[in-house]
Structure formats: structure tokens, C-alpha cells
Amino acid sequence: MPRRLVVIGGDAGGMAAISAARLHEPDLEVIALERSAHTSYSACGIPYVVSGAVDDPDRLVVRSPDQHRANGIDVRIQHEAVALDPEAGSVSVLADGATYDLGYDALLLAMGGKPVRPPLPGIDLPFIRGVQTLEDGEALLSYAATHPCERVVVVGGGYIGLEMAEAFVQRGQRVTVLEQGAEVMGTLDPDLGALVTAAMQRHGIDVRLSSEVKGFEPGTVVTAAGNLDADLVVLGIGVLPNSRLAADAGIVLGAKDAVRVDRRQGTSAEGVWAAGDCCESHHIVSGDGVHIALGTVANKQARVAGTNIGGGYATFAGVVGTAISKICDTEVSRTGLSSREAERAGFSAFAVTVEGTTRAGYFPGAEAMTLRLIVERGGGRVLGAQIVGGAGAAMRVNACAVAITAGMTVEQVAQLDLAYAPPFASVWDPILVAARDALKRI
Numbered sequence: 001m002p003r004r005l006v007v008i009g010g011d012a013g014g015m016a017a018i019s020a021a022r023l024h025e026p027d028l029e030v031i032a033l034e035r036s037a038h039t040s041y042s043a044c045g046i047p048y049v050v051s052g053a054v055d056d057p058d059r060l061v062v063r064s065p066d067q068h069r070a071n072g073i074d075v076r077i078q079h080e081a082v083a084l085d086p087e088a089g090s091v092s093v094l095a096d097g098a099t100y101d102l103g104y105d106a107l108l109l110a111m112g113g114k115p116v117r118p119p120l121p122g123i124d125l126p127f128i129r130g131v132q133t134l135e136d137g138e139a140l141l142s143y144a145a146t147h148p149c150e151r152v153v154v155v156g157g158g159y160i161g162l163e164m165a166e167a168f169v170q171r172g173q174r175v176t177v178l179e180q181g182a183e184v185m186g187t188l189d190p191d192l193g194a195l196v197t198a199a200m201q202r203h204g205i206d207v208r209l210s211s212e213v214k215g216f217e218p219g220t221v222v223t224a225a226g227n228l229d230a231d232l233v234v235l236g237i238g239v240l241p242n243s244r245l246a247a248d249a250g251i252v253l254g255a256k257d258a259v260r261v262d263r264r265q266g267t268s269a270e271g272v273w274a275a276g277d278c279c280e281s282h283h284i285v286s287g288d289g290v291h292i293a294l295g296t297v298a299n300k301q302a303r304v305a306g307t308n309i310g311g312g313y314a315t316f317a318g319v320v321g322t323a324i325s326k327i328c329d330t331e332v333s334r335t336g337l338s339s340r341e342a343e344r345a346g347f348s349a350f351a352v353t354v355e356g357t358t359r360a361g362y363f364p365g366a367e368a369m370t371l372r373l374i375v376e377r378g379g380g381r382v383l384g385a386q387i388v389g390g391a392g393a394a395m396r397v398n399a400c401a402v403a404i405t406a407g408m409t410v411e412q413v414a415q416l417d418l419a420y421a422p423p424f425a426s427v428w429d430p431i432l433v434a435a436r437d438a439l440k441r442i
């Protein structure tokens with residue numbers, strides 16, 4: 001009898017694991033449960049469908065349920081896992097109004113995240129929309145097509161809020177962003193967040209900081225500072241792990257109630273694995289358990305989980321929290337620890353900030369960029385990096401992520417043989433300049 005793998009969640013964390021598992025155990029029987037109608041889609045592309053840059057939501061589907069079935073995977077869409085029994089090795093599944101039990105030899109939890117939806121008065125009014133799943137994206141598009149949507153309010157100034165604000169600006173709508181913190185992009189140091197706010201304002205976005213939403217009435221957002229007219233409200237307040245099923249089954253949770261996993265993506269229950277937004281990651285710099293809901297992380301964890309499920313051996317190295325986004329012509333990226341996170345993790349650190357250009361200063365199209373390195377006192381290890389600037393600025397974060405992952409000091413970074421030609425960088429790339437400046441302060 002072949003062993004049976006049951007996967008809960010048919011997107012990145014779930015489906016990417018299956019191929020890794022079958023590579024090691026080709027005759028593994030695989031049943032994938034997905035409560036929506038879609039599998040293997042790019043939620044990351046939703047803002048670009050809304051903006052019109054991608055012309056059809058179907059283009060976000062990397063592999064449909066039928067394509068997976070043709071590959072020998074028993075994909076069951078509109079089947080929701082409603083309970084787990086790790087002792088018995090079985091999952092209760094709800095489909096067509098009835099529940100059935102499904103036994104497994106291995107179980108992969110890949111239920112993703114759930115968008116934060118505060119229990120405010122009026123939160124369920126139809127003009128309030130989320131963008132977590134492809135179905136949310138489709139529903140938002142169909143709402144925008146059938147209702148006047150001149151005044152759009154985006155709640156939350158994180159990267160999803162930023163991308164949705166950009167999408168509606170590009171559709172020609174009036175956009176207000178409400179952020180309860182003192183700056184947008186709370187994963188950056190506040191003064192770099194202020195650069196992002198300034199970029200949003202340059203594009204006509206009304207950014208309201210320290211703005212607390214109290215509730216909603218039809219056509220109105222009620223805030224502590226007064227009422228705001230809105231045809232459409234988009235929620236981008238953040239994502240929490242979708243871990244209730246695991247918790248109810250007694251599986252140990254970690255940071256922000258994400259499913260705790262070991263380095264092989266195994267959970268506290270025998271034969272139960274987890275990957276993606278529902279589970280925790282190890283932060284390479286702080287050493288802490290963290291919940292970082294990103295597709296990059298989900299795909300890598302899935303590959304590790306799948307390899308181990310199939311009888312191979314793989315470990316997940318952890319994360320440094322590298323992320324990238326943009327608002328119109330301004331790019332934003334970050335990796336490692338922010339100044340506040342470094343302090344919370346117990347480091348004594350300082351920040352070095354340089355103003356540079358994305359290309360040689362004289363080269364057409366050179367744009368301003370600000371780059372910050374967060375550096376540990378004493379040894380000079382790079383703990384974090386943040387970039388805000390014009391086209392071509394933000395991908396420099398990858399070089400910083402490599403340096404941070406490798407535990408490099410600013411002395412080592414200052415000597416890196418980084419690429420240079422006038423259309424791409426200055427002869428002293430801002431990363432090198434920042435590292436050199438930091439060296440003077442150690």
C-alpha cells in the first residue's frame with residue numbers, strides 16, 4: 001500500500017511541497033484539500049490585476065486544480081478541513097454540507113494566513129473588501145466594476161496597503177490611506193517610512209497617520225478624527241497565521257500563534273508538518289521565532305517539508321525578513337532587523353544612512369536613493385538594511401540580505417566586488433559608501 005499524504009491548503013505552502021515529496025517517494029498517494037475554488041495562484045499579483053497592469057485574474061493561476069489532477073494529485077476544491085486528530089491520523093473534511101474523515105500517514109498544514117479584520121461596527125458592510133485570496137481579488141474587481149468607486153480608502157499603510165493604494169491611483173481614483181502608526185511601512189525605521197509617505201503624497205494620495213478607525217457606516221469611515229466619505233474600503237491591516245485547526249488539535253504554537261516547527265518543518269505532532277504563512281520561522285539575526293508571511297518563505301519551507309515527508313532530508317535555514325515593494329515610481333525594500341528590532345533583540349547598534357543615486361549621477365535616468373545599514377557596535381556586523389529610492393534602487397537589498405545571512409561585517413561589505421557601469425550604479429555603490437561610513441564609527 002502506498003503511503004498517503006494529506007495536504008491542507010492548495011497554494012504555495014501546500015502544492016510546492018507535493019512535488020518535493022513525490023520526487024523522493026514517487027508512489028506517494030496525495031490528497032490536497034482546498035476550501036476555495038483555486039489552487040497555486042499568486043496572491044502577490046492581486047494589486048496588479050486591480051491596477052490593470054495584469055489584464056486577467058486567471059493569469060495569476062500558476063496551476064489549476066485540473067492541471068494538478070493531470071499530474072496524479074487528488075485535488076479536492078471546496079473541501080475544508082474542519083478538525084484534526086493527530087492521534088488517530090485523520091482529518092475531518094467538510095464538503096457539500098457533509099463531513100467525512102480522511103486518514104493520513106503524513107499531514108501537511110499549509111492553511112496560510114488570515115487577514116486581520118478588527119471587530120469594528122460595520123466591518124461586514126459590502127463596501128469593505130480584503131485582498132487575501134484570489135477570490136477576494138475577483139470579488140473586489142467585480143464590486144469596483146458594478147459600483148461607483150471614486151473615493152477609495154485603504155486601511156493600513158503596510159506593503160499591501162501601499163500596493164493597493166498604487167493600484168487605485170493608477171485606475172484614476174481618489175485614494176486615502178489611514179495608518180494608525182506614526183508612519184507608513186512599520187517594518188522600516190520611521191524616518192525612512194516618512195520618505196514613503198512623501199512619495200505617496202507626491203502621487204496625490206491623502207495619507208493620514210496616527211489615524212484610528214472606529215467603525216464604518218454605509219459610504220462612511222468613522223475615525224477618531226472625524227468621518228470620511230468612501231465608495232470602497234480596502235483592508236490591508238496585516239496577516240495572522242491561520243492556525244486554529246492546529247491549536248484545537250493540541251499542536252504547539254509559537255510567535256503570534258503561528259504553528260511551531262523544527263528545522264525540518266515538523267510540528268509537535270508525529271507525522272504532521274507545516275509550511276507557509278500558517279507557521280513560524282527562525283530569524284537568522286535575532287535568533288527568535290517570527291511570523292513573516294511571504295511567498296518567498298512559503299515556497300522554501302514547502303520544499304523542505306516535502307523533502308522530509310518523502311523520506312529525504314532537508315532543513316530550513318531561516319529568514320532575515322527580506323521584502324520589497326513600490327509605490328508608483330518609488331521603490332522600497334528592507335532586510336534583517338530595523339533599528340527598533342535590533343534594540344529589542346538586545347543588540348547595541350547604530351544606523352548609517354547615505355544619499356546616493358541609482359545610476360552614475362551624470363547618467364540619464366539616475367534617481368535619488370536613500371540607503372541605511374543597521375550595524376552592531378564593536379564587531380561591525382551588518383544587522384539590517386533599508387532602501388527607499390527611484391527605479392533600480394530596491395533590488396540592492398538582495399546584496400544586503402546575502403551579507404546579513406553570511407554574518408558579514410561592514411569591513412567585509414566595504415570590500416565587496418559589486419558590479420558597476422554608469423547605467424546601473426556609481427563606481428562606489430551606496431552599499432559600499434554606507435559600509436565605509438559605518439567603519440569610521442566602529
Ligand SMILES: Cc1cc2nc3c(=O)[nH]c(=O)nc-3n(C[C@H](O)[C@H](O)[C@H](O)COP(=O)(O)OP(=O)(O)OC[C@H]3O[C@@H](n4cnc5c(N)ncnc54)[C@H](O)[C@@H]3O)c2cc1C
Pocket residue numbers: 008009010011012013014033034035036038042043044045046047079080081082110111112113131132133160242245275276277278293294295296297298
Ligand atoms: C495582496 C498580496 C500581495 C502579496 N505580495 C507578496 C509579494 O510581493 N512577495 C511575497 O513574498 N509575498 C507576497 N504576499 C504573501 C504571499 O502571497 C503569501 O505569503 C503566500 O501566498 C503564502 O502561501 P501559503 O500557501 O502559506 O498561504 P496561502 O497562499 O494563503 O494559501 C493557503 C490556502 O489554504 C486554504 N485553506 C485555509 N484553511 C483551509 C482549510 N481549513 N481547509 C482547506 N483549505 C484551507 C486557503 O483557501 C488558501 O488557498 C502577498 C499577499 C497578498 C495577499
